[in-house]
Amino acid sequence: MNLTRVKIRELRKSLDSKEIGAAELCGEYFKRIEAVDPELLSYITVTKEKALKDAENAQKLIDEGKSTALTGIPLAIKDNICIDGVRTTCASKMLENFVPPYNATVIEKLNVEGYVLLGRTSMDEFAMGGSNQTSAFAKTKNPYDLGRVPGGSSGGSAAAVSASLAPAALGSDTGGSIRQPSSFCGVTGIKPTYGRVSRYGLVAFASSLDQIGPICSDAHDCAIMLNAICGHDRHDATSARVDTPDFTEKLGQPINGMKIALPKEFYAEGVDDAVKTAVMDAARELEKQGAVLVDCSMPGLKYAIPAYYLIACAEAASNLSRFDGIKYGFRGEGRTFEELIRDSRSRGFGEEVKRRILLGNYALSSGYYDAYYKKALALKQEIIRQYNQIFERADVILTPTAPTPAYKIGSQDNDPVKMYQADICTVTVNIAKLPGVSTTCGYTEDGLPVGMSIIGKRFDEQTILQCADAFEQGFSPVAPKL
Amino acid sequence: MSAYFPTMGLEIHAELLTRSKVFCTCSAEFGGTPNSRCCPVCSGLPGTLPVLNQKAVEYIIKAGYVMNCDISRFTKWDRKNYFYPDLPKAYQISQMPRPVCLSGTVNINVNGEDKVIRINRIHLEEDAGKLVHDDVNRISLADYNRCGVPLIEIVTEPDFHSADEVIAFIEKIKLLLQYAGICDCKMEQGSIRCDVNISIAPKGSDELGTRTELKNLNSLKAIARAIEVEIERQEELLESGERVIQQTRRFNEQLGETTAMRSKEDAHDYRYFPDPDIPPIIFTEEELDEIKRSIPELPEQRVARYVDEYGIKKADADIIVGDKRVCDFFDAAIAQYDNPKAIANYIIGELMRRINLGEADMDALKFGGAEFAQLVEFMQTDKISQANAKTVLREMIDKGGSPKDIADRDDLWIKEDNDLLAKVVDEIIANNPKPVEQYKSGDQKVFGFFMGQANKALKGAASPKAIQEYIRKKLSE
DSSP states (O other): OOOTTOOHHHHHHHHHTTSSOHHHHHHHHHHHHHHHHHHHOOEEEEOHHHHHHHHHHHHHHHHTTOOOTTTTOEEEEETTBOBTTBOOOTTOGGGTTOOOSSOOHHHHHHHHHTOEEEEEEOOSGGGOOSSSTTOSSOOOOBTTBTTBOOOSSSHHHHHHHHTTSSSEEEEEESSSTTHHHHHHHTOEEEEOOTTTBOOTTBOOSSTTTOEEEEEESSHHHHHHHHHHHBSOOTTOTTSOOOOOOOTTTTTTSOOTTOEEEEEGGGGSTTSOHHHHHHHHHHHHHHHHTTOEEEEEOOGGGGGHHHHHHHHHHHHHHHHGGGOSSSSSSOOOOOSSHHHHHHHHHHHHSOHHHHHHHHHHHHHHSTTTTIIIIIHHHHHHHHHHHHHHHHHHHOSEEEEESSSSSOOBTTTTTTOHHHHHHTTTTTHHHHHTTOOEEEEEEEEOTTSOEEEEEEEESTTOHHHHHHHHHHHHHTOOOOOOOO | OOSEEEEEEEEEEEEOOOSBOSSSSSBOOSOOSTTSSOOTTTTTOTTOOOOOOHHHHHHHHHHHHHTTOEEOSEEOOEEEEOOOTTOTTSEEEEOSSSOSEEEEEEEEEETTEEEEEEEEEEEEEEOOOEEEEETTTTEEEEEOTTTTOEEEEEEEOSOBOSHHHHHHHHHHHHHHHHHTTSOOOOGGGTSEEEEEEEEEEETTOSSOOOOEEEEOOOSHHHHHHHHHHHHHHHHHHHHTTOOOOOEEEEEETTTTEEEEEEEGGGOOOOOOEEOTTSOOEEOOHHHHHHHHHTOOOOHHHHHHHHHHHHOOOHHHHHHHHTSHHHHHHHHHHHHHSSOHHHHHHHIIIIIHHHHHTTSOOGGGOSSOHHHHHHHHHHHHTTSBOHHHHHHHHHHHHHHOOOHHHHHHHHTOBOOOOHHHHHHHHHHHHHHOHHHHHHHHTTOGGGHHHHHHHHHHHHTTSSOHHHHHHHHHHHHTO
16 A cells, blocks of 8 residues: 555545555554654654554444544654553653553544554654754654754654654644644644643643644645544643534635735745745735735734743743652652752753753742743733734734754754744744644755645634645645655 | 730641542542542643632632632632652642732630731642651652642731730631631641741830741640740840841740741742643622622621520530531531520530540540430420439440430439339438428528439439429428
8 A cells, every 4th residue: 555645534435445454554554664764763652562452443443334534544643642551751761661541632532533553753852842853762854854854843743744654643832843843844734723622641841832733644634633632621721612613624615815914024034035935936826716915014023932932931840840750750869859859850851951941940030030921921912912913804824834944953953042043933823822734835946845834813723724725735745755 | 024025927728628639530538548549630740730629719719708808800820839749740739919819807806805817818729748758768758649639828917916816816717617618627637737927026116026937836735835935935036136037947846846947048939920721710790699608607697696596695605606516516406406505505514524524525426416405305304314314425425325215225214203202202301300490490402402312312213393392392291
């Protein structure tokens, strides 16, 4: 079977028509993982044994005619989403041997569907980074150029889907961690509205920004995945009590008259010309389909990076305090509690994680709180206000997903501030709790994918998926040769 | 006379009587096998999220109402960050700038004088676990059963100037919380705990001195004693020209002294910030009104009702209401036998006397108010003598059982045996010519002597009324 960028809905047909069995299908993926992943390093853990059990269970459902959208579909899950009995490392030495005794809510939902777990995909340690190079276990490479980064923090999920080592995957997005690697790896990924998908069981990075979402071959598959994982959850007080529509419903509907805003600050200095050109070409393609392009401005964008990093790091500093070596995870040495915890955290966490914990604790310290954290919260309100203003005149917003295509491994290692700046196009979406989908809109001369992001109103994933799908219908993606 | 006067403020932690914990569904009950009452949420496993127990919110609002607080229409939760092995998330979910309750008042009475204590705030937070130190193997073990048990922290203004006031306040708070069904207030189990902030200043001074905070106070006795020794310590410091250092001090009950735990300089920076996992709550007037209406009768109202409706003396009503267990017992008794005065008298005069003597334990009575009421009814209706009633009560205290069964078994009923009565009284009168003489010459006091003799000899075979009538009749012959 040719697995290259095969769609979930194609696999559904093959499984339901018994063209292929669930066990055979995941077996095909394992073969490909064994062949490709030693070099690509997209997985931290491959769960072959569990997959066979999952497949057996799925096959039963299929045979009984009880299959639903994801029954028997093999999926890769980012290594920060807890799965009962399956090692969940967050790509950190701190959780190298952590096996959760519970499922994340999204996993419970996938279990109901009868999905098949292929394995746990690599990521930046605790989802902190945009390159997958802070992973303690698998520094994933870009499938289009093994010398380049896959993006991050869901770089393993994006690379696996890109290289057809999984038809779809779950990632998480705190400041662009689904969209940016989707862009770098030439696939489609959606960060749902904050509250759309339960965070229960997602190891928290920044609780007010984190959101789980799918990474797939296209927008249609993203809609199918989102249908399966969304919904209010009584275990997550921040999950929204809103209706859950069928996200595939608007796919294929013409985008005639859809107003697409292009905030000029997203196309300003610092964004590669190749990226600008590709996104603008895509905008004109959408215009050809009947969309109306709207010029607009988001002056608050220049404060987005400091506001984002203050909020995210403050929450992270608190969220990651529980990793003290006492209850689970990496345990260092020490005669007293203080010594033990200092050693555990010094050796268990990587440099980037420690940098952000320090930054976050500094911002929350007495005497600095007002100057940093409180100001960041004010900026957050300002960014929300500016988005609301734009959405008074537009249905969706179109921006580049990242200022550059995938960069060379090691090229940004010594400049954290520059690395943080690269998140400029994605972080405001998390700050404003909006949904955003990234899809490939072109390739550079070197054949590297360029992604564009379509941002929607809160809980209007339907429209951004409709828009992304409309573009994809007239676009021919190029899969990497691996 | 001391040249200084003390000023104190309290921080009282009370565990709420909710069935489950404040952010998960684990049991909030006291005790249990270590780590048997915890789950991924309250033991802080990664990825888990807290979900606020609405019952706990209801309880703190009730607490606010019974202490006459303003209830915030908008309230939210914050994280208090610090590392300690009994705190698995390394932060405590608490409330900083927006507590549920603000600025209340509580009336106390100290040695006959009324006083108003101002409440600064009451907020809702989670309790931490417990560490058990194994000195033999030189290890410490963590028990997370208590992690996430809902707590309210009541912070008073510095309105106390004596240990008596502090004790009276805590006793009042205990009563209010017990009657409102918010907390069982078992100090020995730590379900209510109190820290005392204390400073002294020269008499006549407008300014407060430097304060210390006393911790580890496990009983009212310990609180009173700790305040006393801390005032002495601070006075000695000031008298010898030294300064009081702002610090937290632990009271050692055995040694009767306070020792420094940590000073202001090494105080934690808790890096409070709003907890992003718990959305703020906005209360509507309707919600608050409904909670307010659900508050049961409070001690002061209850005393007034007992006095007005039942005609019980205020002092007696105070005694009964002063202990919720006794009061519940009283209510059960009057539901069985509608004679509140007689029941109140027998509770105070007999049951509480036995309890005070250590013969009975209110927490482990083998009978209920209904059985007790039956006994009182038997006495009131001359079915059983007072002396025999005491015997029955003793049996009930020792072994339980119904008063009827006990009286049947041990033959303790009044039999109205007129023949026996006549025989016994005639004999007494015949054998005591001198008191008879005295009575006949107008000394009514000796009548009691005859009653006593007759009661003793008859052992409850006749009712007091019958005995009295017969003696009177014989003596006037």
